[in-house]
Amino acid sequence: MRCEVCGRKIHTEPIRAIIEGAKLIVCVECSKHGKVILHEEADVSQKPTATKSTMHLPVIIKKPPVAQVQISQELIHDYANKIRTAREKLLLSHEDLGKKINEKASLLKHIETGRMAPNNQLAAKLEHALKIKLLVPISDEKVTTTIPKAASQGLTLGDLIEMDKTGEEEEPKKRKPS
Secondary structure: OEOOOOOOEOOOOOEEEEEOOEEEEEOHHHHOOOEEEOOOOOOOOOOOOOOOOEEOOOOOOOOOOOOOOOOOEEEOOOHHHHHHHHHHHOOOOHHHHHHHHOOOHHHHHHHHHOOOOOOHHHHHHHHHHHOOOOEEEOOOOOOOOOOOOOOOOOOOHHHHHHHHHHOOOOOOOOOOOO
């Protein structure tokens, strides 16, 4: 069934509405331009009145839930050089590779120079076309490097919390006035 106003296909329950005095079967969008008919009048010969047969109702459109995406892969560090060497090894120009994976040559040039990082979908296309590995599983390694503090810095709240956790009772360093 199609909307009598805009001609779009109606995918939901058709809505009967009075728009500029005419009873029409309309889609949700077009129903906003008139008055929605809740029930038909018994006597069709009577002219429809706004008091009995129509009523303004807000139309609520339910949006589908947003999909939660878990990112499980990340791009390798030296992706630009790896893409360039693989493309050159296969004797492909930027234009040829672009046609092969249905992307613009300028985009590939930006990626190879490192000005732009490919998204996961484009990286997968490049992996397939160039037969290389660009996406690796995300590593959960925790970096345990400590950054040495400058001698001019005094005691911070973080230092106090660390001292409290370890039970150390050091002399607090005096801060130099700024």
